[in-house]
Amino acid sequence: MSALPSGAHVLPDADAVARAAAERLVAVARAKQGRVGICLSGGSTPKLLYRLLAGPEFRDGLPWARLHWFFGDERVGDRPEAGSNRRLAEAAFGGLVPEGHLHPIPTDRAPQACAEAYAETLRAWYGADRLDPDRPLFDLVLLGLGEDGHTASLFPGKPGAQERVAWVVAVPEAGLAPFVPRVSLTLPALEATPLALFLATGSGKRAPLARLAAGEDLPAGRVRARGETAWLLDTAAAG
Structure with missing residues (x-):
């Protein structure tokens, strides 16, 4: 097995990674009183996770009426890829999410305008313009x-990865295909949580995991949650 980032947990396959993430999410949701904010990501492994959450094993254990769903990033603009993360969540969760509890990133305007609109959504949710280290x-x-x-x-080498003030940034040009404009939460927003869970599956993740373990300064390696930053990996990714 290759060297892995701190906080890594190796599981047999992508299904096991999704199941472990579902168990952590349910535990977080049930442990807190009042509304619960979950920030979602896109991709194949989260798709498995979302199906699990909406399936018979986990669905009834989640307090759907108290859950609010946000997005870490989104593709924007007028190409078919725009809104893909929102569509992924909507397709998986169906009618389980109460009206107004899914908070998608706008996609129907210029990237900067989408970023500004989502920053306002987050400020309204949070109830303040600045992040409090204790909240x-x-x-x-x-x-x-x-x-x-x-x-x-x-993305590595892009300005958004260096942003430490704004909560949301426009990404006019992605670092890899598809080269669709995007909007992304920044490190300060992504880190403002007691638990950050990285989900990484497949052999294509071995190289970046090794680079992170070697101490290379990559955007994924800069995320430091206020409590725990955990990596859920399958054996293919871990090597």
Whole structure:
């Protein structure tokens, strides 16, 4: 097995990773009183997770009436890829999410305008314009790992990965295909949680995981949740 980032948990396959993430999410949701904020990611492994959450094993254990769902990033603009993360969540959750509890990133305007609109959504949810170290923005943040070391839409060498003030940034040009404009939460927003869960599956993740373990400064490696930052990996990704 290759070297892995701190906080790594190796599981047999992608299904096991999704199941472990579902168990963590349910535990977080049931442990808190009042509304619960979950920040979602896109990709194949989260798709498995969302199906599990909406399926018979986990569905009835979730307090859907108290859950609010946000997004770590989204593709925007007028191409078919725009809104893909929102569509993924809507398709999986169906009618389980009460009206007004899914908070998608706008996709129908210029990237900067979409970013500004979503920042306002987050400020309204949080009830303040500045993040308080003692009060998280989300209760759980789900993240993925790109083969170039990006997470959300914070790409290596792009300005958004260096942003430490704004909560949301426009990403006019993605770091890899599809080269669709995007909007992404920034590190300060993604870190404003007691638990960040990275889900990484497949052999294509071995190289970025090794780079992170070696201490290379990649956007995914900069995420430091206020409590725990955990990596749920399958054996193919772990090597």
